[in-house]
Amino acid sequence: MPSTPSTANLLRDLRRREGRSLRSAAADIGVAPSQLSRLERGQRGMGPEISDKLASYYGVPADVISIARGEVPADVVEIILSNPEAITELRRRYGPASSASGE
Structure with a gap:
């Protein structure tokens, strides 16, 4: 593949x-x-x-x-499943919009 x-x-x-x-x-x-x-x-x-x-x-x-490669480590999957709000926080802190806003 x-x-x-x-x-x-x-x-x-x-x-x-x-x-x-x-x-x-x-x-x-x-x-x-x-x-x-x-x-x-x-x-x-x-x-x-x-x-x-x-x-x-x-x-x-x-x-x-x-x-x-599109493979998320199993421990990261578990963390995200246990803490779905972490996705929003990661995007807010490290996503493209955060660097544009100077965070």
Whole structure:
């Protein structure tokens, strides 16, 4: 299954932030450059092993990539189900409108 546009954009942005070429990042991660390219273009999905390798390489929590893939960690789901008001609070504090208002 292909990855979502947000996953593809995240991966490309993380690599560019590190100033790495596609080939050098792929070699460091242990995947073929063509595989990383397809991930960054949203043409290929990834399993947990690749997801974990990418998170480790780019220095981000594995949950960041999982969430970009549309997978919400089970503990986060439980928190939200137990505290539905948290969704509104998160949007208020961290959503696009909050940065525009200077919060």
